[in-house]
Amino acid sequence: MKTSIKLSALFLLLSAGVFATTAAKAADVTPKVKEVVSFSVLGNDRGIKMDFAKSESGKSFVRVYSKENELLLKDYVSTKTDAAKGYVLSELADGDYKIQINSNNQVVTKTLHIYHDGDQQSFFIVQ
Secondary structure: OHHHHHHHHHHHHHHHHHHHHHHHHHHHOOOOOOOOEEEEEOHHHOEEEEEEOOOOOOEEEEEEEOOOOOEEEEEEEEOOOOEEEEEEOOOOOOEEEEEEEEEOOEEEEEEEEEEEEOOEEEEEEEO
16 A cells, blocks of 8 residues: 555656646747847948838838927838838937837837037937
């Protein structure tokens, strides 16, 4: 009788271990969400370049708002395949701007800060 109890307990312990390792592997294969847009510097530091990932709808929308939430730019980008587009920032005054990208049922919002460094206009994107 004691042997059968020991064997049952051992079997239960082994089956729990197999279940735990199977559950861990299932968690590792969770698909990662692909970034819909990435940012880089446009040539000569005059603006930003956006690289768009292919989207299911085949289109992405870019909007730039002022600090007062005034729409300054509205643009459509065809994203039937991966695409890239640049935006020159030299006409914008110093300050904060909101960039909003709608693509693949996701909305990405970033803050763009423009300032002068000596005689040269500079910018950075707040994550």
